[in-house]
Amino acid sequence: MTDVLLLGGTAEAVALAGALARRRPDLAVVTSLAGLSSAPSAVPGAVRRGGFGGADGLAAWLADEGVAALVDATHPFAARMATQAVEAAGRAGVPRVKLVRPMWPRRKGDRWIPVADAGEAAAALARLAPGAALITLGRRGLDAFARLSGMRLVVRAIEPPAGPLPLAGAELVLARGPFAEADETALMRERGIGALVTKASGGEATEGKIAAARALGLPVVMIRRPAAPAGPKAATVGEAMDWLDDRL
Ligand SMILES: NC(=O)c1ccc[n+]([C@@H]2O[C@H](COP(=O)([O-])OP(=O)(O)OC[C@H]3O[C@@H](n4cnc5c(N)ncnc54)[C@H](OP(=O)(O)O)[C@@H]3O)[C@@H](O)[C@H]2O)c1
Numbered sequence: 001m002t003d004v005l006l007l008g009g010t011a012e013a014v015a016l017a018g019a020l021a022r023r024r025p026d027l028a029v030v031t032s033l034a035g036l037s038s039a040p041s042a043v044p045g046a047v048r049r050g051g052f053g054g055a056d057g058l059a060a061w062l063a064d065e066g067v068a069a070l071v072d073a074t075h076p077f078a079a080r081m082a083t084q085a086v087e088a089a090g091r092a093g094v095p096r097v098k099l100v101r102p103m104w105p106r107r108k109g110d111r112w113i114p115v116a117d118a119g120e121a122a123a124a125l126a127r128l129a130p131g132a133a134l135i136t137l138g139r140r141g142l143d144a145f146a147r148l149s150g151m152r153l154v155v156r157a158i159e160p161p162a163g164p165l166p167l168a169g170a171e172l173v174l175a176r177g178p179f180a181e182a183d184e185t186a187l188m189r190e191r192g193i194g195a196l197v198t199k200a201s202g203g204e205a206t207e208g209k210i211a212a213a214r215a216l217g218l219p220v221v222m223i224r225r226p227a228a229p230a231g232p233k234a235a236t237v238g239e240a241m242d243w244l245d246d247r248l
Contacts (some may be wrong), residue, residue, distance in 0.1 A: 003027040003067040003248060006073055007085060008043065009034055011178075011205050012099055015237045018044045027248060030065075034081075038159060041176075058088035068090070069247050070231075071240055077199055079226035086229045087214065094170035095247055097232045099240045101117040103225065104210050111219040114200075118144035122198050124221045125151070130194025133223040134187070135170075136209060137199060137223070142166050154191050178205035184212035197221045 004020065007011055014239040019042045020029045025032035033040055035049035052058040062070065082098060106112065107116040113120045113128075118141035125133050125148060132152035135145060139161045145153060146166055153170040165172060171191070187193075188209075196213045200208075200222050213220050234240035 001079075002030045002069065003068050004029045004187060005062065005065070005067045005069075006031045006071045007081060008032060008073055009036075009040075009078065010073055010101075011041070011203070012101055012237055012240075013071075014041055014043050014072055014081065016071065016099065016240055018118060019241055020244070022248070024244070033076075047208075052088075053082075053092070055084040055087035057139050059083055059091040062092035062094050067094050069244055070094050070096040071099055071244070072096060073240070074098055076201060076225050076228070082226075082229045084214055086231060095232075096231065097234050097240060097243045099234045100228050100233050101238070103200055103202040104207050107214060109214045109235055110210070110216070111213075111217070112223045113219055115221055115225050117223060118142075121145075121221045122148055122222055128195050128219055128221070130219075132192045133195045133197055133221075134193045134209075136199045136206075137167050137197060142170075145170075151194075152192070156191065179208040181208040181211040181215075184208040186216060188212055188216055188218065193218065195219045195221060196237060197223075199223045200225045206218065 004027055006017055013031060020027060030046045030048055031043045033047060033049050037191040052061050070089050072082055074081045085096055113124050115124055123142045130151055132154060134154045134165050136156045139157045143166045153167050154173060155170050156175060158176045196209060196218055234243055
């Protein structure tokens with residue numbers, strides 16, 4: 001039986017699993033990972049991997065395990081899982097909270113260009129025509145940049161793409177956050193970066209690139225977040241702990 005199901009895949013989910021293990025050892029907590037990463041960060045406590053089979057599968061899992069509370073701590077761009085979590089929790093009658101990290105604060109000197117998706121990001125890059133662009137979207141969505149010409153593309157990801165990089169001639173940088181501003185500045189300088197492409201992920205672990213771009217006066221092409229699902233939200237691990245303490 002499982003008291004708390006944590007939908008993970010983020011640093012916040014790892015931190016919450018750790019906080020629960022320390023402060024609520026009475027609870028049986030399971031963190032669920034989609035299973036896309038071959039070397040995911042270590043997660044304290046029990047872990048399961050792989051999808052549930054849609055909202056129906058998740059609702060059945062919640063009922064079978066007698067789950068008392070569901071914390072959706074997936075990435076702000078994991079929109080499908082977030083929607084399915086709402087549906088499944090509703091069907092199974094399990095209280096749910098979305099742990100969603102705050103967006104980076106916008107500061108003086110920021111040159112953000114908001115776009116809807118990777119296709120719009122590529123179009124924005126074509127207009128900016130920087131000498132080189134740093135693309136920090138992970139392994140997916142890179143095809144959208146394949147037709148860009150006249151600029152160097154530097155792609156950063158945690159793991160290499162499964163097949164060959166869909167961008168001929170792109171430079172691949174493999175690294176796992178958190179990333180300090182000084183290191184991000186050095187990377188941008190060394191590679192002659194003229195523009196940054198990122199998702200509006202928010203969170204401290206990746207804020208260094210935003211600060212570095214600001215300091216260097218670089219434009220940031222930023223893919224907007226999908227809308228978070230309706231219902232209760234926690235902005236921090238502490239708020240999610242409070243929500244759980246109120247229920248369990
Ligand atoms: N999207 C990003 O930019 C991003 C960045 C960093 C980390 N992540 C993490 O990577 C995972 C996948 O992201 P995504 O954007 O592909 O998600 P998604 O599009 O919202 O979900 C796709 C499918 O993956 C499965 N899934 C997603 N998260 C899961 C979890 N925590 N446990 C079990 N199954 C899960 C579900 O399969 P079933 O329908 O079969 O249940 C879901 O339908 C998430 O856990 C997310 O936190 C995503």
